[in-house]
Amino acid sequence: MRETMLLLVAALSLAACGSTIRPAGTAQGGVVTPILGTDDQQLLAAQGHCARYRKNARMNQAIETGSVMFDCTR
Secondary structure (H helix, E strand, O other): OHHHHHHHHHHHHHHHHHOOOOOEEEOOEEEEOHHHOOHHHHHHHHHHHHHOOOOEEEEEEEOOOOOEEEEEEO
């Protein structure tokens, strides 16, 4: 019974996490992950993030994990 409850809690937690996939970051910039799709889709996601701060995204360096850092600029 306890194992079933743990599985249910884990499944609900994962469902909540997967409902919104977007870049992690602040008004200064952030990181897009490969799960967001192609380079163009990652740029679009970064642009959407920066647009919340009335800024534009400028893609920077790729990280070993395949993620890409970006800056939000005016």
